[in-house]
Amino acid sequence: MKATIAAAAFLAVAVLPASARAEDATSARGEVLEALESQARLPDARPTLPDQASDRAREVQSTIAFGQKGAAERAANQAARAAKDDSATAAARKAAETAAERAGQKSQAAASERRAEEVRQGLPPSKPNRGKQD
Amino acid sequence: MPKLLTVIVASLLASGPADDHLLQGARAFRAGRYAEALVEFKVAEKMGAGPDARAYAAAALVKLDRPEEAVALFGPKPAADPVLEFYRALACYQARLFTCADKALEAAMGRFGPRVAEEAKALRAQIQRTLSGEIQAQAVDWYLQHGEDALQAGQPGLGLLYAEEARSLGGRRKDCHRCAEANALQAKAKAAAAATEARR
Numbered sequence A: 001m002k003a004t005i006a007a008a009a010f011l012a013v014a015v016l017p018a019s020a021r022a023e024d025a026t027s028a029r030g031e032v033l034e035a036l037e038s039q040a041r042l043p044d045a046r047p048t049l050p051d052q053a054s055d056r057a058r059e060v061q062s063t064i065a066f067g068q069k070g071a072a073e074r075a076a077n078q079a080a081r082a083a084k085d086d087s088a089t090a091a092a093r094k095a096a097e098t099a100a101e102r103a104g105q106k107s108q109a110a111a112s113e114r115r116a117e118e119v120r121q122g123l124p125p126s127k128p129n130r131g132k133q134d
Numbered sequence B: 001m002p003k004l005l006t007v008i009v010a011s012l013l014a015s016g017p018a019d020d021h022l023l024q025g026a027r028a029f030r031a032g033r034y035a036e037a038l039v040e041f042k043v044a045e046k047m048g049a050g051p052d053a054r055a056y057a058a059a060a061l062v063k064l065d066r067p068e069e070a071v072a073l074f075g076p077k078p079a080a081d082p083v084l085e086f087y088r089a090l091a092c093y094q095a096r097l098f099t100c101a102d103k104a105l106e107a108a109m110g111r112f113g114p115r116v117a118e119e120a121k122a123l124r125a126q127i128q129r130t131l132s133g134e135i136q137a138q139a140v141d142w143y144l145q146h147g148e149d150a151l152q153a154g155q156p157g158l159g160l161l162y163a164e165e166a167r168s169l170g171g172r173r174k175d176c177h178r179c180a181e182a183n184a185l186q187a188k189a190k191a192a193a194a195a196t197e198a199r200r
Helices: A002-014 A016-038 A052-066 A072-083 A086-103 A106-120 B002-013 B017-030 B034-049 B051-063 B067-074 B082-094 B098-111 B114-132 B137-152 B156-171 B179-199
Strands: none
Touching: A016 B017, A016 B051, A016 B082, B017 B034, B017 B051, B034 B051, B051 B067, B051 B082, B067 B082, B067 B156, B082 B098, B082 B114, B098 B114, B098 B156, B137 B156, B137 B179, B156 B179
């Protein structure tokens, strides 16, 4: 009888917990995969094929015009000024985009675009919406 | 005796500490706290959660917009789970490794759940659009340079992927721009990757 109880206890310790542990590990991984799946979406930024020459040009342009850590706000002003000249419109937009990317401020980038567009249309550029959500 | 048995059974039934970190990481990831998730997954890996935890950490790096680190952490082999493979494709895509991303998605296409399948389809369409234009020689040069840089930095896996991208894009041009150099870089990166693997 004692031997039977001991054998049952051994089985309980050796076999059942092992499967329970395996289940726990599986459920932890399952939780992680579910979390990953819930956040699986495309990034907002769409990378393009690199172009060494233009990458370098953008770098130089950004460094000269806005400094190494140029912010989108300054880019917007620069873009707006450049936008007065029609021929510079594309360059202005590119400058705004580049600096906005560097600043990592999507909302500011949108504002930059908007202000540049306003200037192109002959309207006074709207003021930055500091501290407020769009 | 019964008390002792209870203690042993309870301790064995308790989930391991690595799993606790995985669960913490999952909660943080779901809540969009990716830096926190990254730390939890890395701790879980160190505590023995295995290569899965490394892939989860790589997914967190994707979300933190650190694609090159993510690509290196995922490693060269396809992930077993399709969700992880989607994140590996995203890492490649964000690192401008378009061919790598497309291959990963193509291989896992039938295994995604419905929502991820939609995202994967959209991503493949974006990749096709990106690669549909004429491939500039400067683009190939850029990939070769990045491959060399990665090799110099001791990241042969990443170097290999850049070399493969350079070869693939160069091959789309009529002049097969710098294809021989891309082949040579691939061979160099493969040898370096094998040497790194052997040291582990």
